Amino acid sequence: MISTGTDSADAVVIGAGHNGLVAANLLADAGWDVVVLEATAMPGGAVQSAEVTAPGYLSDLYSSFYPLGYASPVLAGLDLPRYGLAWTHAPDVLAHLLPDGRAAVINRDLDRTAASLETFAPGDGDRWRHAYADWAQVSGPMLDAITTPFPPVRGGLGLLRQLRVGGALRLARRLVLPVRKLGAELFTGEGGPVLLAGCALHTDLSPEEAGSGVYGWLLAMLGQQVGWPVPVGGAQRITDALVARLTERGGRISYRATVDRVLTARGRAMGVRTVGGATWRARRAVLADVPAPALYLDLVGAALLPPRLVEDLAHFRWDGSTLKVDWALSAPVPWTNPAVADAGTVHLGADLDGLTTYSAELARGEIPATPFLLVGQMSTADPTHSPAGTESLWAYTHLPFRRHWRAEDIARQVDRMEDVLEAAAPGFRSRIVGRHVAGPAELEQGDPSLVGGALGGGTAAAYQQLFLRPIPGLGRADTPIDRLYLASASAHPGGGVHGAPGANAARAALARDRAVTGGLYAGVIDAAHRTLYRDDR
Structure with missing residues (x-):
């Protein structure tokens, strides 16, 4: 029960x-009274910035470059520039x-990319x-389909009108191709395929996995279309604008x-309780920007859920763990290879076969001996990140998913990451004036929400999409709980x-x-979930 005097x-x-902040904003736009309960001392989740390496060097603590954020119809609809958000690009x-x-380079100038x-x-x-012309033909409906509820009716119809049946079927095939196969079909040389494959490995998919091609194609083509911009003044500016x-x-x-x-009564979410016993009554809805296992198993509890749903959650797969290092450098x-110097993001440490080897080691639960790095040259993209003539740099690499890691294993992998950078940029280590691991x-x-250092809220594999x-x-x-909604990357x-x-x-x-009536709506949802999770063993 929710006690008398509870906040509401x-x-x-x-x-x-x-x-969570996007959901809260959209509900507030509709005139709802909204409260957001955050477990930590800061808003933003994985969209935050701080000085953690050395004074005067700003680091984006988690996410950094934002092609999807820049292109997202959702964020565009919030008019965040009015609240201080401004974008900038690396050359x-x-x-x-x-x-x-050798280096393959994407530039927003199509001629320069083609020349590379x-x-x-x-x-x-x-x-x-x-x-790119193929992408430009479908980018609008694709982004609409990606950012709307499943099934994406409006975006899907837009694609069908644009491509007709034959083109839509060819697009459907492309969406399930492994990125190695897609690269081989599109290009003759090594540059195009490795650009696509490196982009695909922003997820936890290997170059051989079904569906990896669409991630590589999406990120690479967005890079050509809108770039991979960063907020002026750091990732925190997105959060500040939303707040x-x-x-x-x-x-x-x-x-x-x-x-x-999550407090429930008669199958309906009524509010929440926080650590210490405080309660909040929700007159209309509870929305949870937390991972799915945390919502269902911890906040709701297995006893209130259909048994089949609880069984299925046992097979929920996280994406890989992540190790991120930020450096303050005394110089760029x-x-x-000087062709790399002006890139905001650098993929480093492997060719296409090397990416397959790296992914196979992760799949076997091994720590890769030669890590593939995703590197961000933040001062190159936004000079406000560090003093003039210096560089605020980060790199991250994937690890097998584990909840617990030995300090010596992390330290050894940091050394390997710096070895990869030193091999590509001799003298790199001599320019380090600060480091944050x-x-x-x-x-x-x-x-x-970054359980075990997993960044994606669960695997990007096709069987969990x-x-x-x-x-x-x-x-x-x-x-399955009326008035309770999952609002996270899960x-x-x-x-x-x-x-x-x-x-x-939202x-x-x-x-x-x-x-028309809550009972009618709830009855439809309840019937659907009873059908999906009935005990038919």
Whole structure:
């Protein structure tokens, strides 16, 4: 029971990550009274910045470059520039440095990208142009489909009108191709395929896995279309804008308020309880920007859920753990190949076969002997990140998923990461004036949603996407508990700073509230979940 005198709001949002803040903003736009309960001392989740390496050097603590955020219809609809958000670009979007010293480069100027790929094989420049033309034809409906609830009816119809049946079927095939196969079909030389594959490895998928091609294609083509921009002044500016917008509309955020229970009655979410016993009554909805296992098993409890759902959650797969290192450098990275110097993001440490080897080691639960690095040259992208003539640099690499790591294993992998950088930029180590290491435990401590250092809220594998995310039958924000909605990256469409899971949860809550009667709406949802999770063993 919720005690007399409990604080209340129309909606209680659990978690002030960017998805929770997006959801809260959209509900506040609809006139709802909204409170956000955040477990830590800061808003933003994995969208934060701070000086952690040396005075005057700003680091983005988790996420950094934002092609999906920049292109997202969800974030665009919030008009965040009005609240101080401004974007900037590195001279080059992305460079993939091969072990033999060659580099494939994406620049927002299509001619410059094509010229880079032409050095790998005659005709690959035109092949890139053709691949980009394919993307440009579908980018609008694709982004609409990605950022709306499943099934993406409007975006899907837009794609069908654009491509007709034959083109839509060819696109569907492309969406399930492994990135190695896609690269081989699109290009003759090594440059194009390795750009696509490096982008695909921003997820936990290998170059051989079904569906990895679409991630590589999406990120690479967005890089060509809009770049991979960063907020002027750091990732924190996205969070600051979302918070400012919410508070202007009367929304409230309570910090160090760790929710330990969703309170229910007769199958309906009634509010939440926080550690220490405080309760919040939700007059209309509870939205949870937390990982799916945490919501269902910890905050709701298995006893209140269909047994089949609980069984399916046992098979929920996290994406890999992550190790991130930030450095303060006294001067720019001394790359042997100057073509890499102007790229905001650098992929480093492997060719296509090396990426396959690296992914295989992760799949076997091994720590890769030669880590593949995703590197961010932040001062190159935004000079406000460090003093003039210096560089604020970060790199991260994937690890096998584990909840617990030995300090010596993390330290050894940091040495290997610096070895990879030193080999590509002799003298790199001599320019280090500060270092900050965030292993899986530190990432989770800073943002409890990054369980085991997993960045994506669950694997990007095809068997845990669309109507299978987070588990079969829960492909939308609705849950088996009426008025409770999943608003995190564990929900469709998954990880990335685009705000779609939060927006989808807000839309679902608003739709439920607009229903003719709550009983009718709840009855439909209950019937659907009984069908999906009936005990038919």
